[in-house]
Amino acid sequence: MMKIMPNRMDYGFQKYQQEFEEKALSVLRSGWYVLGNEVKTFEERFAEYTGASYCVGLASGLDALWIGCKMLGIGPGDEVIVQANTYIASVMGISMNGATPIFTEPDEYFQIDADKIEEKITEKTKAIMVVHLYGHVADMDKIVSLCKKYNLKLIEDCAQSHGATYKGKMTGTFGDVGCFSFYPSKNLGAFGDAGALVTNDPKIAEETRIYRNYGSEKRYYNKVVGANSRLDELQAGLLNVRLSHMDEITEERKRLCANYTNKLCNPSIYLPKERENTSTVWHQYVIRCDRREELIAYLNEKQIGTIIHYPIPPHLSEAYQYLGHKKGEFPITENYADTVLSIPLYNGMTEEEQQYVIDAINAFK
Ligand SMILES: Cc1ncc(COP(=O)(O)O)c(C=O)c1O
Structure with a gap:
């Protein structure tokens, strides 16, 4: 009898084994392990891949979500509308900022039901978080127009939708921030935890870059109370290999x-x-x-x-x-x-x- 596992991350490694091994060795031998050329290259290439203007590498998809929400000014007293059938990280990205997740039902494609969002909007609503669950895509025209109508921020959780498009445009580029996870089992997977945020807003990109590194641009000069959420060179290097395929x-x-x-x-x-x-x-x-x-x-x-x-x-x-x-x-x-x-x-x-x-x-x- 055959034995079939739900997922085989080893197959994904073996397919490009030589390239992964060469890259890992070159990073190990470089003597530079955090925020270097591999991260810079990955950020440029992933921005290009998605069609976003900027990409900032982070330590995980959850970090991309909560830091992304924070960069949009989401905090206590704010409500963020999110589909109820999501992985809990989406919701944590909201609640970690002290904001309240407002759940709404999905449609027949497992995505947020765009026709049920408007009834959830209140004076406190600050944003809509769309989760392109299972690699499917939400009904973006309707959602983008709702955001315009009510002046709401739009966050896309693209942890499961690398490369998915709506009318030819990549998920992650419809709103203010697109949040990606590169957890090993994801379509674009690293070999440990990794994530990134993409945006077209230069201010959000710059502030996220500062925030992820203890709030500092220049070493030991801290502008804000930030976090340590840096994508490391080894993961970025391995992601560069995978992204090329x-x-x-x-x-x-x-x-x-x-x-x-x-x-x-x-x-x-x-x-x-x-x-x-x-x-x-x-x-x-x-x-x-x-x-x-x-x-x-x-x-x-x-x-x-x-x-x-x-x-x-x-x-x-x-x-x-x-x-x-x-x-x-x-x-x-x-x-x-x-x-x-x-x-x-x-x-x-x-x-x-x-x-x-x-x-x-x-x-x-
Ligand atoms: C929909 C969704 N959002 C967010 C995340 C969080 O990503 P990470 O595990 O990299 O923090 C995941 C995956 O784990 C996910 O599937």
Whole structure:
């Protein structure tokens, strides 16, 4: 029997092993490990890749979110609208600044439902945070026009959407800040924690650059009380290698997911859909099944691993009890939490491996 893991980060390493190893050695031998040429090069190249004017490397995706919110002046007393079905880091990016996350329901593509945002806007609303979840893309025309109408800031959580586009424009470049994670399992993954913020605003870029380095531009001259959130040279160097193959990486994921969509066929299972005018980069292939626990057990027996992204929506998590939300408040989100399942997907997945998964799912009764 084949054994299929939900993800294989080792395959992603092996594909470009020589380049990664050479780069790692060159950084180790350089004697320069924090804020050097690799970071500078990565920032330039990632800005170019996304089409943003500036990129600032940071220590993680969560840092990009909370520092990004902070740079927009989001703080106590402010409300930020965010979809309820997200990874908890999005919400923490808001609440770490003392602001209040205001949850709203997702649409059929798992993204923030643009038609349900307006009813959540109050005098306290400062921003909308869009999370391009699973590599899909939110309905950006509607969201951008709402931000203009109500003079709101726009934050994009692109931790799962490197390279995804809406009408040809990259996610991360629609609003004030685009926040990226390069956690190893992401489409553009490092070999440890790493993140970045992209923006078209030179002031935000400069202030973020200062903030990430203890609030200093010049060593030991501190302008503001900042943080230590620097992207290190080793991660930046390895990211430079991976970024140079990003188109190939994305194309392979698209091909694998098109194959799933074409071949999966089981009346008990709903397949994910791609929004018109968008290009999904398939961070995950998320199916839905009302008998999910049975399906998981069945696939486990066949040695096929799956993951639930995510079983507990933030509003029901222990961490956010203090917001006072109750079960039943966000029925679509809660239904997704009870039915979603990410099936195996990774760069380097072989035809045989994928066919084994497809046959197993199609035979589920
Ligand atoms: C949607 C989303 N936002 C934010 C993050 C946080 O990124 P990091 O783990 O790099 O802090 C992640 C991933 O972990 C994520 O999936």
